[in-house]
Amino acid sequence: MNSFSYNKAHDVAEAVADIQEHEGARFIAGGTNLLDLMKENVMKPAHLTDINRLDLADIKENEEGGLTLGALVTNADTAWNERVEQRYPLLSKAILAGASPQLRNMATNGGNLFQRTRCYYFYDTATACNKREPGSGCSAINGINRIHAILGTSEHCIATHPSDMCVALAALDAKVNVTGPNGDRTVEFGDFHRLPGNTPHLDNNISQGELVTSIDLPPSNFTKNVFYLKVRDRQSYAFALVSVAAALDLEGDVIKDIRVAMGGVAHKPWRRREVEESYIGKVASTENFRALAETMLTGAVGFGGNTFKIELAKRAIVRALNEALKSGENL
Amino acid sequence: MKTQYIGKPVSRVDGLAKVTGSAKYSADFKVEGMLYGYIVSGSIAKGRIISIDTSGAMSLKGVLQVFTHENVSGLPWFSIKYKDMDAPTGSPFRPLHDDKIIYSGQPVALVVAETFELARYAASLVHVSYQEEDFTTDLVKNMDQSYKAPVGKLGYVSPKSRGNADEAFDQAAFKMSGSYQHGAEHHNPMELFSTTAIWENGKLTVYDKTQGVSNCQFYIGNVFGLAYKDVRIISPYVGGAFGSGLRPQYQLFMAVLAALELKRPVKVGLTRQQMFTFGHRPVTLQQLQLSASTDGSLESIKHEAFSETSRFENYTEIIVNWSGTMYNCDNVKLKYELVGLDMYTPVDMRAPGAVTGAHAIESAMDELAYELKMDPLIFRLKNYADEDQTEEKPFSSKELIACYREGAEKFGWTKRSIGPRSMREGNQLIGWGVATAAWDAFQAPARAKALLSIDGKLIVSSGTSDIGTGTYTIMTQIAAESLGLKIEDVTFKLGDTNMPLAPLEGGSWTAASVGAAVKGVCEDVKKKLKKMAVKTKTSPFYDTSSKDIVFDSGIISDVNDSSKSISIVDLMRIAGVNSIEETSTSGPNPINKMKYTFNSHAAVFAEVKVDEDLGIVRVTRVVCAVAAGKILNPKTARSQILGGVVWGISKALEEESKMDHQYGRFMNHNLSEYHVPVNKDINDIEVIFVEEKDDIVNPLGVKGVGEIGIIGVAGAIANAVFHATGVRVRNLPITMDKVLQIAEDDKNQVAV
Structure with a gap:
């Protein structure tokens, strides 16, 4: 240290x-x-x-009709907040799938966005890692890569972003409010994190002096048919091999809107709006879910230890969407 | 008799101290003027240190010294001086000895400073440059380098073959072949290794985390050229060890080195990452071939195992020998070989060898049962071994049939459908599996001391260890019962080289070994009291026969006339004796040992639910029925079995130290990525102790329960996974990608 x-x-x-x-x-x-x-x-x-003393620990209504989550609200307080549970159950479920109660009691919403990868090599200074030490190489590509990315990777880095909360935030079209030396700005959640490219040491598009103050959630119709599936090597306190935030807005059995975001598969939460849009108006069925999953995984590449994730991710998408479909029935 | 404690579920006598924090573990000892050491770990697997730049660390105020191979001298040149009591054959690792790097994570420097934080910071400023050499750490790629496992390690016995297994296999009606693999595992006790060494007036006092204070005394005496009597090792509480504390670990060397050089107390602890830089359970490849006749009788067993070891020591454990004793079979061919790799020497880890071998043989038995279309439990009963065919000796006792029967009944085994994929709940496939376990019931020589004071309080001591197993409690029970005292009048002490010698704490032999010594010494005290009762003129027993005297709750009375009695306190007072002190030694009966085989046994039944689409395996139920002789304390014994089952679930489904062969380094060196079960992974576990009376094994009739709980679990779960899914996953851990047969880097699964 x-x-x-x-x-x-x-x-x-x-x-x-x-x-x-x-x-x-x-x-x-x-x-x-x-x-x-x-x-x-x-x-x-x-x-x-x-920054623990800053006045950023509230959950408030925003002008759009959604909620704004203060950067210093803990993950636990967010997940168990009644308004969040009712209006953004997907976010609640995702947060509760992560870490342990002790960690969720300490971890904040702002901090969650800045979690760093759990790549073994990033954590071990005896090994090469472009994220830790740019230019030193990526050990994971030919190393132990069971937990690594299959989408959006580069020859310089195959690390994943470890957050569950961020997967739900991506699915819900959240926006991140940032204050910096040049004033305030708002970042679309999809633009918050980066793919590794040739700058894997950069996790996100927030510059050194900028502070995340809050996260805006727009009003959402995804209150009933939602599911967060986290597939991992043990039942709790493990990072996702693949996770899926799935949300359906249905009219009968027809999809009015759909969200699918994946965690554990890329350097950022993985979402493709154009794929989602192509299923609007279609029937919510296992066949359509599988077809959607196939498209979501287009371009996926495995590195040996993690190749299984490609098929696993497809199955996880189908399962998560089917569970989302079912969860509406139970309400 | 009222003071009957043996066999009762007495709560831990050290429980209060533990939950209130007054129980001191090695890192809890603070001494005035204490310095802190922080170890710098090497980053390459093999080569030489070209230079170590310690100037940055040394320039900090408060840093006293950075020890490296360049400034440590005067220690023995011959590696034999570094041999500890549990060392396998070979040349032990010598910390800071020379510029050679022989494994990744090797300690290369010790920074000693006034505070822990400063030592840790200074350690980050030590720069080491290396010249790297080629190395190899992959067992699978070095199988052509294998050699016969040499004898020489404590407890190791070479496998013995019999009959003609090759011929029998070729001619048999039903057969199976399979290869099985285990990943490496690290013990990872919650408590990190830590040592505090104090050098004062020519005497060394050391607080250490160890499973054997005497072993550490022996090692430190030899390495640092100190008389054993001047080295005192103290280790009252150990927060788990599982075998990792059998050998002295390098923080002990480091703390003593610094304390002797700097003439001040020094504390050195390991980090969690450093817990992955000494012994582990070795990666092992096993080949099994079994055959049976049409009626289900085993015709042949062929079992070979290849295990990794370091280049400098031959770590051996008993893996394949179990295949020669587990089932009745006339043709058995066993082979066990080692492959030397550029890594640290493995070290015993809970049920060393047996848990490895049992997974393979018990999976293979299951596979052959399916070939035969026989229920796997009936198949096992059909081939039940009534005697030890390897040694051609009877078992001193073997209630394994009762384990099968009681376990199956509790589990509801008869309701099992035989075919794979024949039970389900929605998308959850259900499977039931069974496996057998066996372990040795050892007894080693041990000494104990008893001191009975005139206030009627008894202190019994022996230099053993309690790694959380309940040694304090069961020894207190044995002493109270042996001398007829109330349990609250008895204190048992352990973990100090000033106490009588006890063997290393491991192998499930402590209850039998130290227990016999405690019983023996208490009986010696009892004899003295009896003698006192009949020789003291004012005693109610004066000049009577000592045969009629009984002890209960601190009162001596006549077996025929309860009105005739005196308390121990009063007897000692009238006899003018302030205290009675006895020391005695107990050891195994060599004649019984020659005539009989001593084994504990268990039958494990497991239920799994497997997600058909996602391959996720959950163990929903386990029943573990154990025959381990007399159960001294069903409460602590049950905890041992529960812990074993949990660890078996871990081994079956989760646990593996992942070695990157590019670096020769274990990579998941933290508790976030080194997976062991969390609460949510553990469901119903039922423990049954079947009645097993054994007057031959040792005076207490106990066999020990430390190991037997883990041994059969991985096999039972693997078999249940097959029953659920029809996929035979032969490599542990059984992860979802293997179950779904989509694991790119592991194709060793077969589906029916």
Whole structure:
């Protein structure tokens, strides 16, 4: 672990200013990932700006008619929030599929977006990793890659984004509000995270000095037929091999709208709106779900240890959509 | 008799201390002026250290020293000095000895500083440059390098073949062939290894996490040239070890080295990642060929195993020998070979060898049962071994049939449909599997001391260890019952080299070995008290026969006349004796050992539910019926079996240390990616102890329960998965990709 300086910011302006003043500084909120990475010498921030005191811990109604989730609301408080449960059950389910109660009590919504990959090589400084040390190479491509990406990979990195919450946020068309030295901006969730390309050290499109203040959820009709399926090597406290956030808006058995986002398969939550759109107006059936799944996995490439994920992901999509279909019946 | 404690579910006597935090584990000991050491781990698998730059670390205020091979000297050149009591044949690893790197993660430096945080930070500033050499860590790719496993490791016996298995196999009506593979596993006890060493007035006191204080004393004495009497090792509580604490680990060496050099107390602990840098359960490849006649009698068993070891030691364990004793069969061909790889030497891990071999033989038995279209339980009963055919000896006791019967009844085995894929609930395929387990009931020589004070309180001590198994509790029970005391008047102490010598704590032999010593020494005290009762003039028993004297709840009375009695306290007072101290040794009966085979047994029944589309396996029910002689404490014994079953589920479905052969390094070195079961993975587990009376095995009639619970579980689950899905997954762990037969890198599954 490195030596670092530390400051507790009292408001957003101070936080943003503080991080500008220190080279290699990071924000810290719950610290559930950052502290681990520091102890393993994977991240060595010279300065930490603690944002836990900022006034960003509320869930509020927004102008659009949706909810705005404060960046410092914990994952647990978000998942168990009555309005979230009723209006965005997909998000609740996704959050509760992640980590453990202890971690969800500490982890914040803003921090969740900045989780780093769980690639073994990223965590081990004795090995090459382009994400940790640009230009050193990717060990996973020819190494142990059971948990790695099958979509949107590059020759430089096949890491996945580990979040469950983000998969649901992607499916729900969330927007992320950011404050930085140049003022405020809003980022579409689909544009928040990046694919590795030749800059795998960059996880997202947020620059060093910017602070996520909240997440906007637009009004949603996906309140009944939703399901979050997390396929993993044990029943709890494991990252997804494949996860699927599935949501259906139905008229009879006809699809009025549909959302399918996948986790554990790419460097960011994987969603393709054009595929979803092509199923609007079609019947919600296993056959159509399978056809959709095939299209969703177009271009998937395996690296040996993770090749099974291609077929597994298709099956998971079908299952998740069928469960979403069923979950509506139970209401 | 009221003071009957043996066989009762006494709660842990150390429970209060543990839950209130007063039980001190090795890392809890704090000493004034203590320094902290942090170990720098090597990053390559093989080669030489060209240079170590410690200047950055040394320049920090508060850093006292960075120990490396360049500044450590004066230690023995000969590797034999580094041999501990559990060392296999070969040359043990010598930390900081020279510039050679022989495995990935090897400790290359120890930073010692005034605080832990400073030592950890300073360690990050130590820069090591290496010259790398070619290495290999892949067992599968080095099978042509295999060699016969040498004898020499404690407890290892070479396999013995009999009859002509090749011929019998060729001629048999029904046969099966299969190859089975296990990944590596690390023990990963919750408690990390930690040592605090204090060097004072020419004496060394060490607080350590170990399964054998004497082994550590022996090792430290030899390595550092100290008289054993000047080395005291203390280890009162151990937060799990599972075999990892049988050998002294390198943090012990490091702490002692620094304490002797710096003349100050030093604490050194390992990180979780470093817990993956010494012994593991080895990757093993097994080939099984079985054959049977049309009536289901086994005609031949061929079992060979190839295990990895390091280049410097021949780690051996008993894997294939079990195939020679488990079932009745005249033609048995066994082979066990090692392959040396560029890694650390494996070390015993709960049920070493047996759990590996049992998975393969029990899967193979299941496969042959399907060939025969026989119920797999009936097939096992058909080939039941009444005696140990390998040694041509009877078993001292063997209630395995009762295990099968009681287990099957509890499980509802008769309701099982025989065909694969014949039971389901919606998209969940249901499967039931059975497997058998056996383990040795060892007894080793052990010593114990008893001190009975005039207040009627008894302290019994022996230098054994309690790794969470319940040693404190059962020894307290044995002592209280043997001397007829109330249990609250008895204290058992362990984990200190100042106490009488006990064997390493492992192999399920502690209950029998230390238990016999405790019983023996208490009986010696009892004899003294009896003598005192009949020799003391004012005693009610003066000049009577000591044969009629009985002890109960601290009262000595006449078996025929209960009005004639005196308390132990009063007797000692009138006799003018302040205390009675006895030390005694117990050991196995060599004649019985020659005449009989001592084994514990178990039958495991498992139910799995497998998601037909996603391949996810859940173990919904396990019944484990155990025959392990006398059960001293059904509560702690049940916990042992539950823990074994949970670990068996882990081994079957989840657990594996993943080695990257590009680096020769285990990669999932944290508890997030090294999977063991979480609460949600564990459902119903039923433990049955069948009645098994055994007067031959040892004076207490106990066989030990540490290992027997895990051995059959992976086989039972693998068999249940086949019954559910029709897919035979022969490589552990059984993950969804293997069940669905879509695992690109593992094609060793067959479907019917």
